[in-house]
Amino acid sequence: MKVFVFDLDACNGCHNCQVACKDEHCATNWLPYAEEQPDTGQFWCKVDEEVCGRVPHVRVNYLPHLCNHCDNAPCIAAAPEAVYKREDGIVIIDPRAAHDPEALVASCPYGAIFWNKELGIAQKCTGCAHLLDDGWAEPRCVDSCCTGALRFGSEEDFAEEIARAEVLIPEAGTAPRVYYLNKPKRFIAATIVDIEADEVVEDAMVTLQRIIDDEVVAEVRTDELGDVWLENLEPDRYRMRVSKEGYLDLHQEFDLSEKDRSVPEMRFYRVPAAV
Structure with missing residues (x-):
């Protein structure tokens, strides 16, 4: 056959x-x-x-x-x-x-x-x-x-x-x-930006969790362009955390039920200087 x-x-x-x-x-x-x-x-x-x-x-x-x-x-x-x-x-x-x-x-x-x-x-x-x-x-x-x-x-x-x-x-x-x-699955892509310094943020840790059970499905770092690609994801709801020393943690949720998600500019803010 x-x-x-x-x-x-x-x-x-x-x-x-x-x-x-x-x-x-x-x-x-x-x-x-x-x-x-x-x-x-x-x-x-x-x-x-x-x-x-x-x-x-x-x-x-x-x-x-x-x-x-x-x-x-x-x-x-x-x-x-x-x-x-x-x-x-x-x-x-x-x-x-x-x-x-x-x-x-x-x-x-x-x-x-x-x-x-x-x-x-x-x-x-x-x-x-x-x-x-x-x-x-x-x-x-x-x-x-x-x-x-x-x-x-x-x-x-x-x-x-x-x-x-x-x-x-x-x-x-x-x-x-x-x-x-190799049928494509969903992805989340983002560029992490230090908006105050007007530059991208390299080597920030990005952790992705599935919201329904808090399972960590990916841990990667941003590249030299400040980009992160989280691929081969199932249609589901996710929570992303971005962290790096000297910056406030950044959190964002994504719903991939219907389509992939792309964020051209995720604003990352430095920890305020002590007065």
């Missing part, structure tokens, strides 16, 4: 996989697996870009999406007469079978199925089944990946990676066969 594995640390957002999919499927049909993909309105392979934080603490994450070729595929349940799973694990919507495109589109929790109104059929990634049948080792999207972020092969060959990978929307219970390595 075949699987896709994405290493998100290796993805540079070149969109080669997305372009290669268009090149392979637009203006060309590959029956019995697929009618041609429309030039616009459908991306059987699509790389989403997410800008996190704010200047000067910005990260850009890339997340490729395609059909998850699920073992418990809801599209098969929605139209068993039109959707089937090959022996290699690839899920195919038969373009020549009678089916309800709208029901198929609605069945997919990943938004990977599209309705071609002109042809009256539902369409999605085929895993380039026509190329695999012709002896190719991998689909066009994988073949075009210049960084090795996207890979394809036998489940047994990727057993080690799968053991530490994540899937999208696990609560859907679809048993997807697309796995993600």
Whole structure:
């Protein structure tokens, strides 16, 4: 059985996989697996870009999406007469079978199925089944990946990676066969500034605690730019303490339930001189 594995640390957002999919499927049909993909309105392979934080603490994450070729595929349940799973694990919507495109589109929790109104059929990634049948080792999207972020092969060959990978929307219970390595988590980033001296504060100790149980989840020091990055955090509420000899302790709370947090200027004040 075949699987896709994405290493998100290796993805540079070149969109080669997305372009290669268009090149392979637009203006060309590959029956019995697929009618041609429309030039616009459908991306059987699509790389989403997410800008996190704010200047000067910005990260850009890339997340490729395609059909998850699920073992418990809801599209098969929605139209068993039109959707089937090959022996290699690839899920195919038969373009020549009678089916309800709208029901198929609605069945997919990943938004990977599209309705071609002109042809009256539902369409999605085929895993380039026509190329695999012709002896190719991998689909066009994988073949075009210049960084090795996207890979394809036998489940047994990727057993080690799968053991530490994540899937999208696990609560859907679809048993997807697309796995993600190094999926980004939340971060807090800040620049600590001595506003009176008009300079950044180096080597300040930053301690991060989870509010719900006071567990210390990180202890780091600010760098030569006064910056601190606290990464790989779960969506939760946190309390930060910044301390350094000669300064008053600085406290701030952060809620990462919905998004990352960036503070371009956290003001750090010196201990007042004794009178």
